[in-house]
Amino acid sequence: MVQKKEQKEPDLSKMSQLLLAGATMLGESCPDCTVPLFKKNDEIFCPNCERKAVYAKNKDEIKTIEQKISLGEATHQLKEVLTGKITLLTNKLASLDTPGEINEILELIERILGILEKIS
Template sequence: MNGPTDEEIRNVIMPLMLSGAKMLDRHCPKCGSPLFEKDGRVFCPVCEYREKRRKAETKGVEERLREKLNELANSLPDDIGGLEKHLRVMEKIIEVLERYKKLEGGE
């Protein structure tokens, strides 16, 4: 992973410094950002920010998949060929949702 971007420096690191957090002379082994200490906790603000963004993006994808699944469930076709196709698509969406759940829950 790369070091902090200009956006992350402006939106994550600078506000943290202004809030009274202490920038340490150590760096994150994962992204190279300076580590910070605040309220007795040492952390990498960039990795935390990136993880929070990743979870938000994942949640957005998950919500869209659930909406599509509901849409498909509410519009089942009458003919058997169309119904089978519909159900295969629904099954794939459920598989993807289950993978997301495992990633998020660490199962």
């Protein structure tokens, strides 16, 4: 049997790994590669194309979903950066002994924690 080279074969070992990891195989399949879609942690994705799948009724909805995804990614990045800054500020705080400087750092940490709370 000759297989077409341009058609990507579904990675069966990957799919079984997903099932073992607690993912569910859905009845629907990916519109691009026809491999069954998987669902894990409320996220639907194609294991073959390695991207998220979302259900949308119309173009506007697709746009909204895409915006939500990119906002989610930006938020995730911001969270990582801010968490790094808190570590940095905490280290700086340990070396300070002037009340004014300590206060300044504490205010910054407080602000960062406030932002983290808002976005999580």
